Amino acid sequence: MLCRLFVAYSVCHQGRSQFIISRGAITIGPITDLLGRKGALRVSSAFCVAGWLAIYFSKEAWSLDIGRLANGYGMGAFSYVVPVFIAEIAPKNLRGRLTAINQLMICCGVSVSFIIGAKKGRHKEFEVALQKLRGKDADVSHEAAEIQDYIETLDRLPKAKLLDLFQRRYSRSVIIGVGLMVCQQFGGINGVCFYVSDIFDQAGFSSSIGTITYAILQVVVTGIGAAVMDKAGRKPLILVSASGVVLGCLLTAVSFFLKVHELALTATPILAVTGILVYIGSFSIGMGAVPWVVMSEIFPINIKGQAGSLATLVNWFGAWLCSYTFNYLMSWSSYGTFILYAAINALAILFVILMVPETKGRTLEQIQGAINK
Structure with a gap:
């Protein structure tokens, strides 16, 4: 249930994510030249780790924002430096194939996230998390009921296949x-x-x-x-x-x-x-x-x-x-x-x-x- 809440939050902030991802892709170029390819990969990894930790331990909306900012920057940086690194280390006859495999793994990761994010049933934790995000004085009963209704509707529908x-x-x-x-x-x-x-x-x-x-x-x-x-x-x-x-x-x-x-x-x-x-x-x-x-x-x-x-x-x-x-x-x-x-x-x-x-x-x-x- 908490995953569903975060997905809903993510959708509302998609434009901001694209904004930050583009910043990572632009600014990682000078970092790559300064620190080298592996150094840039370490910087990107550090931003992603920090972002997910901020999201995991989040108790307020601002910490979700910080987490998404850090993750967006890290992923934008990865989107530049990983293809560059692969292209430089790969034999010329395998360069296209290895780059394609990188894209394939990204798609696999997205698919896995959809599967994992379908877990539910933690109703008490969900309501506590929602209350923290909206503030201790906010009335979240209506919003919680809407999310619960969404989940129940989804459960009643047949499971889709590709x-x-x-x-x-x-x-x-x-x-x-x-x-x-x-x-x-x-x-x-x-x-x-x-x-x-x-x-x-x-x-x-x-x-x-x-x-x-x-x-x-x-x-x-x-x-x-x-x-x-x-x-x-x-x-x-x-x-x-x-x-x-x-x-x-x-x-x-x-x-x-x-x-x-x-x-x-x-x-x-x-x-x-x-x-x-x-x-x-x-x-x-x-x-x-x-x-x-x-x-x-x-x-x-x-x-x-x-x-x-x-x-x-x-x-x-x-x-x-x-x-x-x-x-x-x-x-x-x-x-x-x-x-x-x-x-x-x-x-x-x-x-x-x-x-x-x-x-x-x-x-x-x-x-x-x-x-x-």
């Missing part, structure tokens, strides 16, 4: 959840994030100035996105975000096109840095966090574990595929790469318009009604 996700009644929810993960990852974000310094160098712009500006902008915009998500709504935010990503890709593509054909060479660096900053700013305000939030809201409760695992698997596979193919695409055509990403993100806009319902402020029943109408 193949159940392909039943017609679940198809639209699964398509939305998985489709949003495809839109998020196949639009180029991991390639741009991991190789942003190289992009600036190839465009003729200072990589140090560009990277610093990039990092600062991402911090500010992601924070804004997390703050306005519950006010602006999921769907408008992701549509604005995806539109900005398309614009950023096109600006960057024009920059590389001009450079390749030696046209307006003085304008190409400015166009490139503008395009990349528009891209990352737009992605950070919506596409980074909103798909995770929507995914947590659209699945019926009896398939949420299985469907969540599938969507997460697709997300990590997309992350790996994007980062793995980015250099090959840039070697093929620098401007063609960003035109391809622009096209994918344009399709993402169409997908969101046609398929994704607004979930802000709606109950599970209302969301399911909107999906299945």
